[in-house]
């Protein structure tokens with residue numbers, strides 16, 4: 232096995248910052264956290280003016296780790312401040328811990344191993360945006376992280392890091408750990424807010440954005456777990472330190488979750504911009520030596536890559552430049568034994584199941600895409616199916632109410648882009664027989680989609 | 690036929706649902722939802738007190754209801770409606786939206802097999818098919834008398850955020866990682882016999898109702914709950930990156946010895 236070495240200047244290949252405490256004895260306890268410098272950044276932060284913290288995070292270049300990569304400091308600065316007008320309303324911090332994007336598995340280990348880093352981040356962020364209530368919305372299936380977070384919140388209250396007059400600063404904060412109930416769409420920030428308000432988790436029309444009308448129609452910051460867990464380190468190290476890792480526009484360390492057909496799947500925290508080639512070396516290479524076929528850079532909603540893309544830098548610009556997105560750095564690796572049409576069908580079943588049904592292109596489109604793919608994989612595809620699917624995707628992308636619809640098209644369009652021949656071969660193997668039922672289905676699909684669009688554009 | 694203007698959500702609660710409105714005035718314990726005892730009612734109040742706005746308590750309340758009945762029954766819906774002064778239609782609309790709220794009585798344990806693409810490719814589909822055939826049940830169906838020892842509800846689940854440990858099963862939302870058809874069969878056999886094999890990550894196995902109570906934020910057994918927090922979490926996979934870095938001596942750039950001065954206040 233070739234050993235990756237740190238060649239040349241720049242940081243080491245792996246830079247544990249968020250993961251550095253994970254191997255500590257009882258790492259989830261306050262005692263362990265404090266032994267490893269925990270809650271020191273909070274003291275520095277509370278001694279500063281909140282706006283200084285916003286500037287610090289802006290300077291650091293930290294970008295959201297929940298998928299979209301929005302600059303975090305800028306998001307915080309959108310919260311209206313002041314004693315009159317919109318600034319006078321209560322402000323809220325909501326942590327998006329709904330981790331459900333297929334392939335993504337970084338927030339759950341973070342909350343299990345090091346819940347206090349998230350809580351310290353929440354306190355600093357709440358102080359910066361002047362929020363006195365913070366909710367951590369954790370997907371309900373993440374039971375053990377919920378336990379650990381609740382225990383950590385209780386410890387933080389007991390130690391005076393939460394509650395009233397935190398460390399004598401005059402700042403008050405309550406944190407609630409809120410369990411979701413199983414719905415991927417609740418990861419979308421406005422659906423999450425509706426869900427947190429006790430409603431069906433369906434996305435809201437934007438604008439207004441959460442920064443002006445979020446939770447309870449008040450100014451709200453929604454940030455991902457990994458984003459906020461990065462904040463204490465930024466306070467402790469400074470923005471220049473943070474920028475020693477990664478690139479100008481995508482600075483800092485990032486947890487890459489490598490899964491699938493590799494020898495050693497796992498969580499690898501590296502400076503942003505690491506390549507799959509490097510990650511594969513670290514993860515011991517492809518399992519059983521079977522070659523790589525396709526992979527996702529950041530979950531199933533990010534268009535797939537192939538072996539051509541081994542050297543694409545996995546940061547926001549690099550992934551986008553190569554026609555995909557960085558997403559959640561959920562690197563799912565598939566070898567040559569996996570059929571692309573099958574994988575695309577499985578992902579499409581997921582989007583169909585999770586479509587919240589609010590808008591027609593996504594609700595109907597995912598339904599028909601699933602029908603076509605299932606039929607194809609089960610031996611009844613036609614050559615025109617490929618164009619039909621591309622057409623449906625075209626009608627979903629950019630025309631859905633939220634990004635779930637866009638994401639649903641990613642596996643299909645990228646799968647066909649790189650593996651069109653495999654779809655054609657699959658169809659060609661299938662018997663040429665009249666399939667009246669299927670033709671009727673297709674016609675209905677086209678009718679529904681065109682009706683939905685004329686409806687949507689009106 | 691003439692339809693009323695607007696819809697029940699936008700119209701005033703009184704006009705929309707006169708029948709439902711009466712429930713909030715019921716004496717406690719309510720004759721409408723007698724299943725829920727005094728402790729549950731007190732817990733419901735505690736949940737509401739956690740939030741700035743009462744309705745935010747609805748999801749936890751539905752978990753609470755599930756902990757009492759093993760599923761969300763019509764009584765459960767009424768209980769939530771009554772507690773939050775909502776209509777039953779409003780509560781039903783929420784309860785049916787989320788997959789974790791079950792509409793039929795569940796087994797002692799809920800067995801969720803991840804069949805999303807990555808787990809499926811590594812064996813999750815085969816595991817689910819085998820368990821279906823073995824137990825003779827399908828998605829969200831139960832083998833055994835619901836609630837009795839050894840009864841199981843089976844479901845296929847979407848990505849459980851443990852892809853580095855694929856294929857993954859959860860029992861009552863505790864993780865059983867790196868499964869195979871054989872290990873999954875052994876797991877359900879043990880559960881059927883009334884045993885509680887320990888999860889790879891999570892607390893010692895209890896049952897679905899206990900876990901739903903935990904999700905709502907309560908415990909009937911504080912000692913067990915405290916121990917539960919310490920249940921294992923760090924799988925080999927989870928720690929691979931940190932351990933490899935330690936072996937090779939790789940570290941993040943050193944932080945300054947003192948926290949650096951914060952940037953000056955921006956000019957207004």
Ligand SMILES: Cc1cc2nc3c(=O)[nH]c(=O)nc-3n(C[C@H](O)[C@H](O)[C@H](O)COP(=O)(O)O)c2cc1C
Pocket residue numbers: 294295296297298299300301303327328329330331332415416417418419420421453454455456458459633634635
């Ligand atoms: C369908 C869908 C699911 C999402 N799921 C998550 C999620 O599980 N966790 C998350 O942090 N962001 C998720 N997001 C992104 C959020 O909408 C939002 O951008 C993010 O929480 C903002 O935090 P950040 O700026 O710290 O990344 C999702 C978006 C969509 C459209």
Ligand code: SF4
Pocket residue numbers: 416434585586587588589590591593594631632633634635636637
């Ligand atoms: S795109 Fe899909 S998930 Fe998003 S609002 Fe429309 S139907 Fe709901």
Ligand code: FES
Pocket residue numbers: 333334335803804805806807808809847848849850851852855856857
């Ligand atoms: S695909 Fe099964 S845990 Fe992610």
